[in-house]
Amino acid sequence: MTWGLVFRVRQYLKGSLWVIPLVGGFTGVLLAVALADVHAVVTLPVGWQYSAGTAQAVLASVVGAAVGLTGFVVTVSVLVVQMATGTFSARYMRLFYRDAVLKSVLAVLIGTFTFSFGLLRRVEQDSVPNLGVTVAGFLMGTGLLLFVIFLDRFVRRLRPVAVASLVAAAGRRAFREVVAQASGDEALDVVPAPFEVPGAPDLVVRAAHGGAIQAVDLRGLVAWARTHDCVVVVRHPIGDFVPAGAAVIEVYGKAAEDALAAERRLGAMIALGVERTIEQDPAFAIRIMVDIAVRALSPAVNDPTTAVQVIDHLEDLLGLLGKSGPAAPTERSREATTRGVVIPIRSWDDYMTLGLTEIREYGGASIQVMRRLRAMLEELHASVHPDHRGAVDDQLVRLDAWVAARWRDSPDLDLAARSDRQGIGGPGSLAPPPAVR
Template sequence: MGVMTSWAARFRLRQYVKASLWIVPMLGLVLGALLAELALAADRTDWPPSGWHYSATTASGVLSAIVGAMVALLGFVVTIGVLVVQQATGTLSPRYMRLWYRDRLQKAVLATFTGTFAFAFSLLRSIESDSVPDLGVTLAGAAVAVSLVLLLIYLNRFTHSLRPVAIAELVTRLGATVLTDGARAIRGAAPRGDGDGAGPSGDPVMRVRTVRGGAIQAFDVPGLVAEAARHECVFVVTRLIGDFVPPGTVLVEVHGGTSEPDPAKVSDLIALGAERTIEQDPAFALRILVDIAVRALSPAVNDPTTAVQVLNYIEWFLHTVGTARLPGRYVLADGRGDARLVVPGRTWDNYLQLAVCEIRDYGSSSVQVCRRLRAMLEGLLDALPAQQHPSVRAQMTLLQQSVERQFADPARRAIAQQPDLQGIGGQDPP
């Protein structure tokens, strides 16, 4: 299996295309030049009407102005991008940048600008004293109008969507979608069920090690199941999605089988990259939310209200996780019902610790954060099944101990121990 045709290579290519800010604008540049040629060909017919004709001087001036304006607007959008990077790395989370790079509106705006630039520039060369691309000049003006409308939409969107609360909502929705879709995909790949199904026993007959290091971004679950079925063996994946593995790490243990699978083929069904992605990793969404809250609690920012607002969405995400089936290990079967793939997964405890521990530690001196955390944990106890309660009660005990250490004064301690959905200023408990 060639490197460029492997599943992992195609996955990395898709990730690169999604995160790239130059591919779509480059396509717009090429499309603009091609449309200019079509406009020149249309000008050789009896269209456009006589009222749309321009003099050579007017057409040249208009197109030159459009070329300059598009270059200036491109610079303006790039400046906004630099400001976004500064804000994200300073007050939000650098991990959020992977999502921001993928915004389709931003790419559409850049593609429209580059396309209009190429369109107008291509028409300039065809202007002569007795030959003017009337249709092209008219279309160039219309393209400028479209570009300005998209720019206004772009500014409105990013003015509102760069607020921490808006980012928290976006990340929470993405994480919840990945969690539910991933659970559905696992159920679809496991006719005999998942979780506590029979896995392999005994020592592995073969270990597949990674050649290159990186963060595990995704598994090709159907491909791994099919490859294991082909050799009548069972693959046991040893690492979680999101783990960083150095070169030489054992990624897959092979149990049983009538023949040995090709290690290169198996490795190519696991995508490694420079950093985590959200496609198969809902915990990465929670990681981003916690990062934003922790940065808001840092002494340099000192904004506990933002942390409380992010906790609202962390609670939303935890309610989604808490109602899902998370056995910690998934045994996936082939079409005949034979176990072929064992994949590790995160448990409810893992998600809850990720959501609470750091915010509790960094926000223990904030009455607002302590009260909101307690309200969140009590809400989880009220809404989630009984099997999730022990972990929640353990976190409540840790929160209680943290409050007792931080607030020596009994009156302040009593205030910090009260649950409040707004942190401070909400409804008093009954």
């Protein structure tokens, strides 16, 4: 099984809403069979024994309650999906589908249904599975508790700030994983693009079908390049959509194996999917947060406070990205003209442009948003790597120009030009507001 196939299967299992509940259903059937056999050798105290009629009534009630609660969970989930896609961003659904509580409550309820139904068939006048009836009641109670937790969890997650926090946390995890992968021994043979490789490629690997690049097996590419003394160039960064037939990998240097086998092996190290994922793409987390902020700033919603709350978590993620220095070729990297991996990576300027441009454009009429953006940029200027401060200064210049153009004839120009971490109503900056020209 290739790396790309394993990645796609893992992504499918993480996002699937039926696999874990199906496992719960089969577990319920097996547990019912096992407890029916245990009943023959285990005798419960008199206080825990049931008559045949009582056992049937209890199990029938549990079956009905499990089916009813399962339907209610599905209904609530559909409503959450409708509200989330209409209020936040459809791309947030990739995280919603992976929620462990949702899958757990469905698995327990479906397992309780199959377990109770399996025991119900084994209740006879002279043989009652007392232990199984008690376990069925316990499972039903567990399902009710999980349902309450599920309901509380998703009611709270309907708040935009909760969604922004969840997405930012996913982006931080993705960035740390990427950094951990790039800081290992493999990093010795990884060169950030752009990097000039002389000559024409000896092998071009093309996409078998269209899709977004979800992940790249960096370790596998480095190992292959080391083995064959080749330069492997990944033509597109993670997150790009490539059409069928587009070049995704170029190899410079003769490989020991035949071209067809090398093409299949290298192609399997690139995972293509319907849309981007956050696993190796922290920029996708920024994209989702910007979408939420922009939607809140639309004239139909007109909720700048939500945009300010999203900027809070956007600042946290950008601050983490900005603290790492720019990728620079090392002495080993300069030898990659004969062996190594060249892969495009996003620069700090790219992250800043993605995170601020649209919020500044659509929030230009909001004093809250202008003030909060300025406070974020001032904080980033003080906290990011020194080599990244030029991009922050550029964004401050653009913000000044936008405020000057939008608010020059407004009596609130002085307010829009100030820094305020709360957007409006906070104590403001200790420094005087900048001169807006």
